Amino acid sequence: MCTVTIVPNGETDFVLTSNRDEAPNRASIAPDFYTVENTKVLFPKDQLSDGTWIGVSEKQRVICVLNGGFKIHERKSSYRLSRGIITKHLMVAPTIVAAITTYSFDDIEPFTMVIADWNNGLKFFELVWDGNQKHLTELPLEPKIWSSSTLYNPLMRTERANWFEDYKSDNKLDASALLNFHKTAGKGNLDYGVIMNRYLVRTTSITQIEKKGNCANMHYENLLKGQQVSKTLKFPVTVNG
Secondary structure (H helix, E strand, C coil), X not given: CCEEEEEXXXXXXXXXXXXEEECCCCCXXXXXXXXXXXXXXXXXXXXXXXXXXXXXXXXXXXXXXXXXXXXXXCCCCCCCCCHHHHHHHHHCXXXXXXXXXXXXXXXXXXXXXXXXXXXXXXEEEEEEXXXXXXXXXXXXCCCXXXXXXXCCCHHHHHHHHHHHHHHHHHCCCCHHHHHHHHHXXXXXXXXXXXXXXXXXXXXEEEEEEEEECCEEEEEEEECCCCEEEEEEEECCXXXXX
């Protein structure tokens, strides 16, 4: 949950890809379908928190979370609630902006959340909780990259953004090309390549969600196990007239 890109495809579709940087002994379960508050959802599960860092729900919403807000913070020994549980809560909320407005993030570790919602036309949002305040921004429907502030300092984040800009100028950013970027950008740079390995923390998996029409296709690769899983969540087709 530490490197994320989102790329629109026309006015209704998009691709969101996430590299999860985590302690290699922190177990996760490959994506599957669950029911949360009577809502069908699809996500990989973090076994420790029972939450997730990325998922899609039949509420026509994708949510992905990164550790940290605008800058690195001092961690407390414990928090009221895991960020992975908040991801599940917001995935199934009836209306995303209203849910964020009323949700209490007190005593939650700082995070950055990338949201795509297509209940009333496709919209991208960035939500940053800095430990004191919520910062919700509607983003233009343009390609964007995020790198976690807890692992990557401003210079590293700038260089990674430059890699993305260079790649964008040389490639058509479809799902396959974006997956390639998430596997190869900064290759060999174990400290802050998009696939990184600092031994105590490393890139453990890649998850990609491609929303096309009335389907969201999730592709997951566990880099430690060599496991690949693909599943599709279908949405009801709206019939006019």
